[in-house]
Amino acid sequence: MAGARILLIVGGGIAAYKACELIRLIRKAGMSVRCVLTDGGAHFVTPMTLAALSEQPVHTSLWDLKDEAEMGHIQLSREADLVVVAPATADLMARMAAGMADDLATTLLLATDKPVLAAPAMNVRMWQHAATRRNVERLRADGVTVLEPDEGPMACGEYGPGRLPEPEAILNAMEQALKSPSASSVVEKRISTSLDTSGLRGKHILVTAGPTHEPIDPVRYIANRSSGKQGFAIAEALARQGAQVTLVSGPVALPTPPGVKRVDVETAREMAAAVDAALPAEAAVLVAAVADWRVEAVGSKIKKSGAPPRIELTENPDILASLARDPRRPRLVIGFAAETEKVVEHAQAKLARKGADWIVANDVSGDVMGGQENSVHLITPQSVESWPRSSKTEVAERLAKCIVDGLKGEA
Ligand code: CTP
Numbered sequence: 001m002a003g004a005r006i007l008l009i010v011g012g013g014i015a016a017y018k019a020c021e022l023i024r025l026i027r028k029a030g031m032s033v034r035c036v037l038t039d040g041g042a043h044f045v046t047p048m049t050l051a052a053l054s055e056q057p058v059h060t061s062l063w064d065l066k067d068e069a070e071m072g073h074i075q076l077s078r079e080a081d082l083v084v085v086a087p088a089t090a091d092l093m094a095r096m097a098a099g100m101a102d103d104l105a106t107t108l109l110l111a112t113d114k115p116v117l118a119a120p121a122m123n124v125r126m127w128q129h130a131a132t133r134r135n136v137e138r139l140r141a142d143g144v145t146v147l148e149p150d151e152g153p154m155a156c157g158e159y160g161p162g163r164l165p166e167p168e169a170i171l172n173a174m175e176q177a178l179k180s181p182s183a184s185s186v187v188e189k190r191i192s193t194s195l196d197t198s199g200l201r202g203k204h205i206l207v208t209a210g211p212t213h214e215p216i217d218p219v220r221y222i223a224n225r226s227s228g229k230q231g232f233a234i235a236e237a238l239a240r241q242g243a244q245v246t247l248v249s250g251p252v253a254l255p256t257p258p259g260v261k262r263v264d265v266e267t268a269r270e271m272a273a274a275v276d277a278a279l280p281a282e283a284a285v286l287v288a289a290v291a292d293w294r295v296e297a298v299g300s301k302i303k304k305s306g307a308p309p310r311i312e313l314t315e316n317p318d319i320l321a322s323l324a325r326d327p328r329r330p331r332l333v334i335g336f337a338a339e340t341e342k343v344v345e346h347a348q349a350k351l352a353r354k355g356a357d358w359i360v361a362n363d364v365s366g367d368v369m370g371g372q373e374n375s376v377h378l379i380t381p382q383s384v385e386s387w388p389r390s391s392k393t394e395v396a397e398r399l400a401k402c403i404v405d406g407l408k409g410e411a
Pocket residue numbers: 208268286287288289290291292316317318319320321334335336337338339350
C-alpha cells in the first residue's frame with residue numbers, strides 16, 4: 001500500500017472522529033491522503049484537524065474558485081488511487097446511489113474513475129430501512145465496495161448494526177481494494193513513473209532514525225531530543241531515487257514517507273534486532289540517536305520513599321560498529337555523529353573507531369535537534385566536505401545523491 005494516494009471523503013456523522021484515526025493509520029502505512037469534508041462532516045470535525053493530520057489542504061466546497069483554479073474537481077477525483085467514504089451516512093449513500101452531484105463529495109464520486117470504498121455509519125433503523133437497503137444494493141451493483149457496519153451500542157443509545165467499522169478494518173479493506181487488478185497496476189505504474197528511479201532503483205537501503213527510549217521502570221524512561229526529522233527526510237529522498245527503503249524508527253511523531261517500509265522500535269536492543277532482520281542491504285544510513293546506556297535491571301515502579309534511587313546503567317550494543325563488522329555488511333555504511341565541539345575531529349575519530357565508510361558530522365550545539373535545519377560535514381577517510389547550513393530536506397537530497405554516486409563507484 002505504500003505510495004498509494006487516497007482521497008478520503010468524511011461525511012456528517014458522530015463517527016467522523018474515527019476518520020482522524022483512519023488518516024493516522026493511512027499515513028503510517030506509507031500512503032498519502034487528501035480529505036474532502038462535507039458540510040455535515042464539518043459539524044463533527046474541523047478542516048484544520050484533517051489538514052493537520054493529513055498534512056494536505058482539505059477541500060470543503062465545490063464553489064471554492066481558488067481550488068477550481070488550482071485543481072479542478074475532476075483532477076482531484078482522479079489523481080487518487082482509491083476513494084474512501086468514511087463515515088458514509090445514509091444521506092450521502094442515497095445521493096451517491098442516485099448519481100447526484102450537488103456538493104463537492106458527490107461530484108467527486110461521480111467524476112472519479114478509481115475504485116470507491118464506502119464505510120457506512122448510521123442509526124440501526126436507518127441502516128435497516130428499505131430505502132438504505134436499496135441504495136446499498138444499487139451502489140454495490142455500480143461497483144462500489146460498501147463495507148458492513150459493525151454491530152454494537154450506538155451514540156444514539158440504540159443497539160445493532162450501524163457503527164462505523166474500526167479504522168483498522170477499513171484499512172484492511174483498503175488494502176484489498178488497492179490489490180484489485182485495476183487499482184494495483186495503476187498504483188505501480190504511477191509510483192514507478194513519478195519517482196526519479198534512475199539512481200537507486202531496486203536497491204535496498206536501511207535507515208535508522210529518531211531516539212531510543214530505555215525504560216527505567218514501567219513508567220519512566222531515558223530519552224534524548226532527536227525528532228527523527230533528518231532520518232525521515234533521508235529515507236524519503238532515497239525512496240525518491242527509487243531505493244527500497246527500510247526505515248527503523250525510534251519513537252517519533254512523524255508520518256511515514258511515501259514508498260518507505262517502516263519498522264517502529266523503542267529501545268536500542270530492539271533497533272539492533274530490527275536492523276539485523278532487515279539485512280541484507282546495499283547501504284545503511286544510521287541517523288538514529290541511539291541511547292548509549294540502558295538501565296541494567298528494570299523492575300516494578302520505583303517509589304519515592306527514602307533516598308533517591310541509584311540507577312545502574314549498562315552499555316547498549318553499538319549498532320553502527322556491529323554492522324560495519326558484520327559479514328553481511330552493506331557496501332556503504334554511513335553513520336551520523338552528533339557533536340557540540342571539535343565536530344570534525346571527533347567525527348573523524350568516530351569514523352575510524354566504528355569502521356564506517358562515511359560519517360555525517362552534525363553540529364548540534366544550536367537548535368539542530370528537533371529543528372528544521374542542519375549544519376553538517378561529510379567525512380570520509382580521504383576528505384572532509386563542509387556543506388552550507390540548509391534545511392534537513394536539502395541535506396537529505398544531497399546525501400542521497402552522494403549515495404547514488406558512492407554505490408556506482410563501488411559496484
Ligand atoms: N550509534 C549506534 N549505536 C549506538 C550508538 C550510536 O548505531 N549504540 C550510531 C548512531 O546512529 C550514529 C553513530 O553511531 O550513526 C554515532 O552516534 P553518536 O551518538 O554521535 O556516537 P557515540 O558512539 O554515542 O559517541 P559519543 O556519544 O561518545 O559522541
